[in-house]
Amino acid sequence: MEQVIEKTGETIKKSPATDSEVVIEIRHVKKAFGSKVVLSDINMDLHRGENLVVLGKSGQGKSVNIKLMVGLLKQDDGSLKIFGKEVSELNEDELKALRIRVGFLFQSGALYDSMSVRENLEFPLTRVLLLRDKNEIQTRVEEILESVGLLDAIDKMPSDLSGGMRKRIGLARTLILKPEIMLYDEPTTGLDPITSREISELILAMQKKYHISSVIITHDMACAKITADRVVVMNEGKFVAEGDYETLEASDDDLVKHFFK
Numbered sequence: 001m002e003q004v005i006e007k008t009g010e011t012i013k014k015s016p017a018t019d020s021e022v023v024i025e026i027r028h029v030k031k032a033f034g035s036k037v038v039l040s041d042i043n044m045d046l047h048r049g050e051n052l053v054v055l056g057k058s059g060q061g062k063s064v065n066i067k068l069m070v071g072l073l074k075q076d077d078g079s080l081k082i083f084g085k086e087v088s089e090l091n092e093d094e095l096k097a098l099r100i101r102v103g104f105l106f107q108s109g110a111l112y113d114s115m116s117v118r119e120n121l122e123f124p125l126t127r128v129l130l131l132r133d134k135n136e137i138q139t140r141v142e143e144i145l146e147s148v149g150l151l152d153a154i155d156k157m158p159s160d161l162s163g164g165m166r167k168r169i170g171l172a173r174t175l176i177l178k179p180e181i182m183l184y185d186e187p188t189t190g191l192d193p194i195t196s197r198e199i200s201e202l203i204l205a206m207q208k209k210y211h212i213s214s215v216i217i218t219h220d221m222a223c224a225k226i227t228a229d230r231v232v233v234m235n236e237g238k239f240v241a242e243g244d245y246e247t248l249e250a251s252d253d254d255l256v257k258h259f260f261k
Contacts, residue, residue, distance in 0.1 A: 043239065112158075228244070228245050241255070
């Protein structure tokens with residue numbers, strides 16, 4: 001993958017996190033469904049505390065890539081390690097443990113419509129972490145709701161919430177397990193520009209508050225600009241350009257320029 005990183009004299013401008021521990025390491029990963037090749041040669045590192053934004057046209061395999069990271073799919077070839085362990089070699093118990101450390105925010109937010117906000121947030125605490133102390137559960141629910149600015153919605157049903165509020169609650173339900181890595185699949189899709197900006201700023205705030213490393217798939221360039229420490233561009237199953245937002249925005253490459261029009 002060609003790096004597009006601006007040089008100033010002899011100093012290379014990097015993401016602040018690029019010298020830190022690598023928490024996700026992907027080398028030459030390939031994935032096909034029948035005769036359709038989706039990922040042809042993926043190479044990627046995610047550093048601790050870094051927000052990495054992935055850009056690419058629809059159908060390029062961006063979502064497939066993050067599903068590989070949590071073991072929802074298995075690659076056909078190559079290596080994908082998280083915290084130094086090959087994900088495709090983990091057994092079911094090891095995958096469950098990994099999914100506590102790696103949170104996945106789906107496009108829809110994936111709330112349980114029959115449960116109140118409180119019950120949605122209690123569910124992973126009681127079913128995944130097996131917590132039983134009611135005071136601890138209540139404290140953690142209220143703390144995370146306060147972090148996303150929706151403590152007053154604690155007893156509402158998902159049907160009573162706006163799209164932006166549902167997205168915030170979905171994020172809260174994922175963060176309540178205190179993951180070290182977050183995977184965001186189009187976190188601002190379907191939201192108006194003001195709400196999209198609020199969600200983008202919330203992603204940034206959660207990164208700083210909880211020291212989270214994130215992979216953010218988005219078509220929303222405003223979201224990319226707000227959240228990204230580093231951006232990679234995917235085309236034909238590969239990452240073809242990499243750099244900070246400002247450097248890629250100034251690129252002369254036609255494919256890269258397409259995203260920054």
